[in-house]
Amino acid sequence: KRAQLYSYSREQFHPPANVSGVVDVADLEISVLLVDLLTLKHENNELRWTNDRLLREKKSYKSKVAVLELTNKYFQLNNVTNISSEDSSNELIQREKTLRLYVYRLYDLLQRTSEQVEERQIYYENLIYQIKIRKRNLID
Numbered sequence: 001k002r003a004q005l006y007s008y009s010r011e012q013f014h015p016p017a018n019v020s021g022v023v024d025v026a027d028l029e030i031s032v033l034l035v036d037l038l039t040l041k042h043e044n045n046e047l048r049w050t051n052d053r054l055l056r057e058k059k060s061y062k063s064k065v066a067v068l069e070l071t072n073k074y075f076q077l078n079n080v081t082n083i084s085s086e087d088s089s090n091e092l093i094q095r096e097k098t099l100r101l102y103v104y105r106l107y108d109l110l111q112r113t114s115e116q117v118e119e120r121q122i123y124y125e126n127l128i129y130q131i132k133i134r135k136r137n138l139i140d
Helices: 002-010 025-080 085-139
Strands: none
Touching: 025 085
């Protein structure tokens, strides 16, 4: 997989040639590190897309389960007692509670995904910093 990604990314980056026209080993190592960085960015985009898709599916399944639970409670309530105005107000209260739970769950998911994005950003900043340090070490 790494070789395929390297051949895919090789066209995007051309290592700079020295004055003599010969490519230096340090330049090649920098180009390999940059190709690794491009590969990691590509993999990160794929993982983000998959994560978004899975979160959407999870949210839809949770909403389906909540609707089924609410329907089940409604039928249990109707089987135990007769329908009255108090029951309908209780049902509205239950629906409001369910909607509030949805809001809290969505807020929690938003917090988690934003934390994951921040962690990923810090990871990439550290990787770029390491590449810069290696470049300085190779140049010196």
